[in-house]
Amino acid sequence: MLDFTIQNVLIAVSDDYATVDVQIVDGAIAAISPSLQVIGTAIDGKNKLLLPGFFNAHTHSSEMWQRGIISMFPLELWLAELYDFAPLDPEQVYLSALGTAVETLLSGGTSVVDHLVLIPGLELETIAIATRAYKEVGIRAFIAPLIQDESLTAGMPSGESAQTHEPYFRSAAATLEIIEEAVRQFHRPDEGVNILVAPTGIQLCTDALFEGCTELSDRYNLCRHSHLLETRAQEKLAQEKYGCTAVEHLKRIGFLSNKTSLAHCVWLNDADIAILAETQSTVVHNPLSNLRLGSGIAPILKYRQAGVNVTFGCDGASSNDSQDLLEAIKIGSILHNITDSDYQHWITPRQAVKMASLGGAKGLNIADKVGSLTVGKQADLVLYDLTNLSLLPRTDPIGLLVLGRPSNVVNSAWVNGKQIIADGKVTTINVNELRQELFNRSQWETKRKSETVAQIEAHYRTVMGL
Numbered sequence: 355m356l357d358f359t360i361q362n363v364l365i366a367v368s369d370d371y372a373t374v375d376v377q378i379v380d381g382a383i384a385a386i387s388p389s390l391q392v393i394g395t396a397i398d399g400k401n402k403l404l405l406p407g408f409f410n411a412h413t414h415s416s417e418m419w420q421r422g423i424i425s426m427f428p429l430e431l432w433l434a435e436l437y438d439f440a441p442l443d444p445e446q447v448y449l450s451a452l453g454t455a456v457e458t459l460l461s462g463g464t465s466v467v468d469h470l471v472l473i474p475g476l477e478l479e480t481i482a483i484a485t486r487a488y489k490e491v492g493i494r495a496f497i498a499p500l501i502q503d504e505s506l507t508a509g510m511p512s513g514e515s516a517q518t519h520e521p522y523f524r525s526a527a528a529t530l531e532i533i534e535e536a537v538r539q540f541h542r543p544d545e546g547v548n549i550l551v552a553p554t555g556i557q558l559c560t561d562a563l564f565e566g567c568t569e570l571s572d573r574y575n576l577c578r579h580s581h582l583l584e585t586r587a588q589e590k591l592a593q594e595k596y597g598c599t600a601v602e603h604l605k606r607i608g609f610l611s612n613k614t615s616l617a618h619c620v621w622l623n624d625a626d627i628a629i630l631a632e633t634q635s636t637v638v639h640n641p642l643s644n645l646r647l648g649s650g651i652a653p654i655l656k657y658r659q660a661g662v663n664v665t666f667g668c669d670g671a672s673s674n675d676s677q678d679l680l681e682a683i684k685i686g687s688i689l690h691n692i693t694d695s696d697y698q699h700w701i702t703p704r705q706a707v708k709m710a711s712l713g714g715a716k717g718l719n720i721a722d723k724v725g726s727l728t729v730g731k732q733a734d735l736v737l738y739d740l741t742n743l744s745l746l747p748r749t750d751p752i753g754l755l756v757l758g759r760p761s762n763v764v765n766s767a768w769v770n771g772k773q774i775i776a777d778g779k780v781t782t783i784n785v786n787e788l789r790q791e792l793f794n795r796s797q798w799e800t801k802r803k804s805e806t807v808a809q810i811e812a813h814y815r816t817v818m819g820l
């Protein structure tokens with residue numbers, strides 16, 4: 355591993371900034387101080403800002419193939435359209451994982467949580483391919499194979515009518531065996547690849563699947579990830595299914611913990627929020643997806659006041675429809691100025707940066723290893739070019755980065771001390787080739803019709819009172 359020293363770089367300190375040198379030795383931050391001796395390669399940090407890498411703490415990489423096209427639908431209908439057009443092949447999985455990694459990196463992320471949609475019948479292969487893509491790019495990867503054991507129609511409340519659902523094609527036990535095998539083959543935290551247990555959510559999973567995941571998590575020390583109460587329909591469904599809230603139920607069956615991160619968390623009540631605080635669960639805020647699908651605005655300021663850890667995600671590129679982490683952080687911060695009138699609780703740019711970095715690390719149970727500029731921690735770092743037009747004229751660098759509309763501002767990025775962006779370019783893969791492949795394997799589309807939406811839309815409208 356190459357040691358290096360970043361010289362004369364701006365870093366954030368308490369309420370101010372300082373110009374320092376940062377030494378990286380064996381992939382870890384060895385010293386932060388003015389005028390240090392150069393160890394290894396000298397890197398010019400002048401007029402640049404150094405921050406810990408952010409976490410794209412919830413996404414679904416293969417959705418990239420349908421970004422920009424899915425109809426203006428709420429989640430339940432949006433999902434039906436997504437899955438009607440989702441027959442993916444392994445090469446597509448590979449390319450969209452590369453694309454997700456690159457867009458995350460170029461917007462300040464050094465870690466990605468991919469709630470990975472698995473190709474039916476090729477589950478382990480899908481995980482292997484995503485693993486290969488992330489290792490090639492060099493981003494820190496948290497691969498969370500998306501699993502369920504109920505069919506799609508079970509995800510909607512039945513309302514007054516008695517609904518029957520097709521059984522899912524694979525049992526919980528058989529699915530858990532696949533995940534355990536994936537852990538054996540691919541879970542290598544020291545090499546930057548982590549496998550998570552990741553049932554998609556209460557809407558499509560039985561208790562047996564959640565409990566099996568918890569058991570695997572305990573046995574192999576795996577993080578846990580799931581969607582939680584993204585829509586009002588799911589809130590209704592939880593009441594129908596359990597006779598209590600989804601959060602109360604997940605606590606009862608033991609899924610919530612300090613290594614559990616939960617995407618969305620839009621429809622929680624005060625008692626639910628207290629449970630998340632008590633169990634030290636992490637909320638992953640995906641504001642753009644929640645806006646795009648009309649899911650609602652997650653009560654993020656309430657979470658923060660209750661002491662719940664919050665971080666940000668882009669969510670899949672079909673419900674965003676990008677993977678720009680800085681954009682998610684900006685909207686995810688200022689959105690709440692609408693919902694909460696007490697401006698003293700509004701999220702400041704510095705708080706947003708901390709949520710995106712240390713908040714993500716806490717949610718993935720590695721806050722002792724990454725997430726801040728701290729001597730001894732791994733060097734997951736991003737260097738921003740403060741001379742970029744979108745960050746000028748000079749005011750508060752972090753304010754410009756979070757509240758502005760920064761474009762092409764990432765000069766360099768390192769994961770575990772390995773440089774994967776230099777001079778604004780990804781060094782590990784050929785992005786021009788990636789661009790060409792994405793272009794060649796797709797076409798302009800304007801009209802398409804989802805058969806499943808046609809089948810379920812009337813029922814959805816009835817139960818939702820539309």
Ligand SMILES: [Zn+2]
Binds near residue numbers: 413414581669670
């Ligand atoms: Zn999601």
